[in-house]
Amino acid sequence: MAARKDLERHLEREPLLALYAIISTEPLLRAEAIDALRARVLTRAADFNRDELRVGEATMDRVLGAARTLPMMAPRRWVHLTDVHKLRADDQEALVGYLEAPTPTTTLCLSGEKLDLRMKLGSRLSKGNALFVTEPPRQQNLATWLAQRAQRRGLAIDTDAARLLADLVGVDVGPLERALDKLAIYAGEGMSITVDHVEALVAPTRVHSVFSLTDAIGERDLARASTLLRNALEGGENALMLLTMIARQLRQLVRIQDIDAAGTVAADVASELGVPPFLVEPLRQQALHYRTDELARALRATARADVRLKSTRLAPGVVLEQLLLDVMPTEGAPQRARTTSRS
Secondary structure (H helix, E strand, C coil), rough: CCCCCCCCHHHCCCCCCCCEEEEEECCCHHHHHHHHHHHHHHCCCEEEEEEEECCCCCCCHHHHHCCCCCCCCCCCCCEECCCHCCCCCHHHHHHHHHHCCCCCCCEEEEEEECCCCHHHHHHHHHHHCCCEEECCCHHHHHHHHHHHHHHCCCCCCCCHHHHHHHHHCCCCHHHHHHHHHHHHHHCCCCCECCCCHHHHCCCCHHHHHHHHHHHHHHHCCCHHHHHHHEEEEEEEECCHHHHHCCCHHHHHHHHHHHHHCCCCCCHHHHHHHCCCHHHHHHHHHHHCCCHHHHHHHHHHHHHHHHHHHHCCCCCCCHHHHHHHHCCCHHHHHHHHCCCCCCE
């Protein structure tokens, strides 16, 4: 049986197990899962019924001795052993032996970055439905994940603000959480977090440098875009993040061409685009530099660049420089092409 990803639902609806393994490469998510399980276990006399131990510091005799100790003035005892990815083979065997007859009034929690399912301990935990994995969100799901995290804190974040924050910070959960904390304070109690808040607070120099790059692409200025791209990469910007922002800019140009062609009322354009009103006119002017078929080819080029960044040994700068050439070919560039052109 595969690892479970439903710890929250399990804790709400199912009886507690005698032994858990909570695995995640993301320390914050792992800590949150452990905290949730511990809170369910330690309902009374927590100070008398809690052991927090670490592989390499506590012997297996001490771990199993704690697990076999009866709770005091409470229904259950909590024993937590962290860093299980560092367990030696003989210690794993001792835990497998404990699995044969675990103490019913103890919850033994094993946690760490990984657990080899090919080994007997991992296999037994998986088959016993006791292996829980908490994975960080994927890039394409980050905006939704951020909205859910904000809601848990009683916050609201606009969809486009969540998308921008995800684009800027990436999938590193710790910085995303810290950014949400800062944005909540900056926006003020009872206020939604907006794109303006993200632009003002989340690494402003990074935002401005990346936006300068996307603006240069929108204005079809290949020389400036190439310089800004090199500066961004030399400054430590992540190539995939830059690609995400370039693709986002191109999609916005496609969208505003479609909106203008449909004759959408001016007051509704910002809402349709999902951007602040002051960005509508700059995007409209940038869209004049491209024909619709060129933007379609440019978006296909971003998809190819994504594959190349993830699957080849080419330097990220080489891949992204080629993308700029694909997006803004020097030959046959239109002069302020009309957005209604479909040729």
